[in-house]
Amino acid sequence: MGRRAKNKQAAPQPLDSGPTPTSKSGKRKADDEDFGAPGPSKKLKDVSNKVKGQSTSKTGAPNGKGQPQKAQNEKKGKNKEVQSEDEEDVEDGSGWEDVDEEEIDLKAQAKSLFHDSDDEFPAFQGDLEEFEGEDENDEDDDEPLRGPVQEFDFDSDEEEDIQLISSKAKKSKQLERPAKIIPTTSDASDSDDSDEDEGGKVTMSNMEARSRALDEAAAAEAELDAEELRQAALEADDDDDDVDMDDDEEEGEGEFRLPTASEKEEEKAQGGPDVQTVQHRMRYCVRVLGNFKKRAEKGRSRAEYIEQLISDIASYYGYNEFLAEKLFQLFPVAEAIEFFEANEVPRPVTIRTNTLRTRRRDLAQALINRGVNLEPIGKWTNVGLQVFESSVPIGATPEYLAGHYMLQAASSFLPVIALSPQPNERVLDMASAPGGKTTHIAALLQNTGVVFANDANKARTKSLTANVHRLGCKNVVVCSYDGREFPKVMGGFDRVLLDAPCSGTGVISKDSSVKVNKSERDFTLLSHLQKQLILCAIDSVSPESKTGGYLVYSTCSVTVDENEAVVDYALRKRPNVKLVDTGLSFGREGFTRYRGKVFSPSVSLTRRFYPHVHNMDGFFVAKLKVERRSKSSSTAEDVKDTPMAGIENESKEDLTFDPDEDRAYIEKAKRRQMKAKGLRPPPREVSPES
Numbered sequence: 161m162g163r164r165a166k167n168k169q170a171a172p173q174p175l176d177s178g179p180t181p182t183s184k185s186g187k188r189k190a191d192d193e194d195f196g197a198p199g200p201s202k203k204l205k206d207v208s209n210k211v212k213g214q215s216t217s218k219t220g221a222p223n224g225k226g227q228p229q230k231a232q233n234e235k236k237g238k239n240k241e242v243q244s245e246d247e248e249d250v251e252d253g254s255g256w257e258d259v260d261e262e263e264i265d266l267k268a269q270a271k272s273l274f275h276d277s278d279d280e281f282p283a284f285q286g287d288l289e290e291f292e293g294e295d296e297n298d299e300d301d302d303e304p305l306r307g308p309v310q311e312f313d314f315d316s317d318e319e320e321d322i323q324l325i326s327s328k329a330k331k332s333k334q335l336e337r338p339a340k341i342i343p344t345t346s347d348a349s350d351s352d353d354s355d356e357d358e359g360g361k362v363t364m365s366n367m368e369a370r371s372r373a374l375d376e377a378a379a380a381e382a383e384l385d386a387e388e389l390r391q392a393a394l395e396a397d398d399d400d401d402d403v404d405m406d407d408d409e410e411e412g413e414g415e416f417r418l419p420t421a422s423e424k425e426e427e428k429a430q431g432g433p434d435v436q437t438v439q440h441r442m443r444y445c446v447r448v449l450g451n452f453k454k455r456a457e458k459g460r461s462r463a464e465y466i467e468q469l470i471s472d473i474a475s476y477y478g479y480n481e482f483l484a485e486k487l488f489q490l491f492p493v494a495e496a497i498e499f500f501e502a503n504e505v506p507r508p509v510t511i512r513t514n515t516l517r518t519r520r521r522d523l524a525q526a527l528i529n530r531g532v533n534l535e536p537i538g539k540w541t542n543v544g545l546q547v548f549e550s551s552v553p554i555g556a557t558p559e560y561l562a563g564h565y566m567l568q569a570a571s572s573f574l575p576v577i578a579l580s581p582q583p584n585e586r587v588l589d590m591a592s593a594p595g596g597k598t599t600h601i602a603a604l605l606q607n608t609g610v611v612f613a614n615d616a617n618k619a620r621t622k623s624l625t626a627n628v629h630r631l632g633c634k635n636v637v638v639c640s641y642d643g644r645e646f647p648k649v650m651g652g653f654d655r656v657l658l659d660a661p662c663s664g665t666g667v668i669s670k671d672s673s674v675k676v677n678k679s680e681r682d683f684t685l686l687s688h689l690q691k692q693l694i695l696c697a698i699d700s701v702s703p704e705s706k707t708g709g710y711l712v713y714s715t716c717s718v719t720v721d722e723n724e725a726v727v728d729y730a731l732r733k734r735p736n737v738k739l740v741d742t743g744l745s746f747g748r749e750g751f752t753r754y755r756g757k758v759f760s761p762s763v764s765l766t767r768r769f770y771p772h773v774h775n776m777d778g779f780f781v782a783k784l785k786v787e788r789r790s791k792s793s794s795t796a797e798d799v800k801d802t803p804m805a806g807i808e809n810e811s812k813e814d815l816t817f818d819p820d821e822d823r824a825y826i827e828k829a830k831r832r833q834m835k836a837k838g839l840r841p842p843p844r845e846v847s848p849e850s
């Protein structure tokens with residue numbers, strides 16, 4: 161089981177202070193790469209220690225005290241460093257339940273229910289009714305990354321990769337993966353520049369070639385990973401092939417066994433197992449589960465091994481057991497460990513060129529001149545740049561301040577690429593703050609048409625507005641409604657993006673508080689809200705649109721309740737809607753079956769992105785085409801189930817945009833504007849009705 165050896169990318173958070181790290185400070189040593197190495201929280205500690213120029217112990221426990229993470233979290237909970245939630249036992253309402261018409265009482269929800277997919281903004285922490293009173297200091301969405309980005313040695317890592325792949329072909333997939341954001345095999349297949357010079361600094365001339373070569377290597381490794389997973393799934397019988405097994409035997413793990421109930425009690429009484437025991441036990445359980453028939457102890461069930469493994473994952477990586485289990489269930493056993501491992505590693509720092517102000521080439525040149533080491537993210541985006549190191553604060557360069565780029569996670573590009581807005585269209589970004597995607601949409605529209613950038617959180621619309629101005633977007637209207645009020649507020653959009661409030665289980669590497677502050681109730685409430693929002697988003701799309709008629713639904717979460725289950729729900733409630741291809745060239749297919757639930761086969765058109773597979777935040781993207789409602793397709797059930805039932809009763813067949821409806825608002829705005837300028841507005845027109 162591998163520990164990620166290639167933590168080459170700087171963590172976004174430790175850039176604030178401290179001396180410039182050494183050239184290898186972001187790189188992990190290959191000999192750290194199994195459970196015998198320090199645990200994840202130790203790893204995080206390692207990073208910050210390195211930044212501070214301190215040495216670290218190699219054998220320490222995750223918390224540095226011989227105790228796994230869990231014990232630490234309990235202490236943290238007391239210190240209020242990590243917000244913990246009351247974990248109410250709620251029936252699993254995800255998947256099939258119907259969404260009530262009435263709004264759920266979000267006030268009753270604990271803090272930090274939603275998570276922001278954009279790395280420029282911290283998780284939304286609060287409830288809808290507190291929006292007005294929210295602290296203005298919350299506007300750190302576009303918080304500049306201060307201090308230098310860690311430097312790392314790309315070339316020697318690549319050499320190391322090749323060696324590792326050949327000598328430990330069965331070992332960790334994370335281990336050998338470069339810190340490059342992974343493209344598809346097809347992206348790399350047409351490259352013929354594999355012999356390009358990869359040494360030395362990145363320059364404008366070698367940038368594209370380097371990128372292609374890295375893409376190729378990454379694609380080859382992705383293929384290798386897939387093969388490994390297939391092998392693991394087939395429960396490789398040949399113990400000689402199993403590197404982990406050899407390691408285990410060396411460490412005397414052949415005699416390892418599951419603890420009995422009384423041993424577990426004893427372990428608990430002593431304050432939990434020590435970190436070495438947890439590491440060994442995890443490795444042992446993974447191995448047994450890889451070939452249960454052959455390796456399991458007599459009289460022990462698969463469920464017992466799984467239960468033990470989940471409990472150990474929770475304590476080792478610092479999750480509450482509920483979330484550890486929920487995430488564990490998404491993957492085959494070996495891959496689940498890869499996922500948890502990847503959540504301990506920061507994702508690459510990436511920026512999006514603002515094409516309203518500059519070209520990527522010019523921006524890259526300007527930043528290279530300032531001492532920024534960067535290269536294009538990959539072929540799938542022509543505006544993204546990955547920043548490897550920088551001698552200047554990347555969030556405070558003159559180019560940044562002039563709006564030439566947005567600091568934005570690579571995964572955040574995906575929904576907008578899928579949305580594919582066309583010039584002159586009317587687009588709604590239903591949950592838009594702090595505006596990473598809004599400004600991307602505005603740029604793709606080339607400042608034509610109009611983007612309504614909505615967010616229910618008024619405080620957050622300030623940072624949204626600031627970004628809109630900084631990036632020179634002239635076609636954006638900012639508004640603040642609960643998304644569930646659409647399309648009553650306005651409808652008839654050519655395209656709608658619903659980047660929904662979510663649990664943030666895809667961005668744990670950025671916000672580790674998610675590990676402990678999410679309960680079953682949170683997922684139930686979120687899923688419910690997401691289902692309400694998606695129906696309103698669908699109803700805001702104009703089926704009459706000549707150029708569009710699309711909705712993109714996205715989250716920065718990996719749970720099925722917040723993704724496939726929401727989309728499937730929408731398909732069932734809105735027969736005039738169908739899933740279409742996202743147009744994204746990579747990403748795993750969405751689940752069409754999951755733990756007894758069967759979704760529409762078309763849900764396979766949705767795409768999932770994972771940190772351990774794509775080296776980007778966990779993300780989900782679905783694209784839906786909204787068609788005209790036929791009389792037969794709008795059933796009584798539709799009307800009952802829509803959160804906009806009131807509206808449908810009023811005007812069920814006609815939810816298209818009526819510009820006349822806006823006249824009064826436009827008039828009011830004009831008057832206000834005149835007053836603000838010290839002018840006297842003309843007398844109001846008296847309408848015949850009044």
Ligand SMILES: C[S@@+](CC[C@H](N)C(=O)[O-])C[C@H]1O[C@@H](n2cnc3c(N)ncnc32)[C@H](O)[C@@H]1O
Nearest residue numbers: 277591592593594595596597616617643659661
């Ligand atoms: C994932 S974040 C959006 C990130 C944004 N799309 C971007 O790219 O910068 C989700 C947003 O949904 C907003 N939100 C939460 N509940 C909402 C609701 N009922 N209606 C509209 N917005 C909501 C939150 O305030 C938060 O800003």
